[in-house]
Amino acid sequence: MSILRDFGLPELLIILVIVIVLFGPGRIGKVAGELGKGIRSFKDGLEGKDDKDEKVVSQTASVEEKPPEK
Secondary structure (H helix, E strand, O other): OHHOOOOOOHHHHHHHHHHHHHHHHHHHHHOOOOOOHHHHHHHHHHHHHOHHHHHHHHHHHHHOOOOOOO
16 A cells, blocks of 8 residues: 555646546536536435436526527
8 A cells, every 4th residue: 555655746746637638628627517416416315315306496497598499
């Protein structure tokens, strides 16, 4: 476990640069957003919350934002 003990700020910066080069800043934002949604869903599941209510609210909000289609 001496590898994890020697893991510091310079190593984290190198990894961050490599990730940005591989995925690009736009893709990283999308991945982070999806990760956040997954974590939120996991926490809600542990607390016993039902996501059906949230889906109805989000669908209602998205319908209000979009103009009616013809």
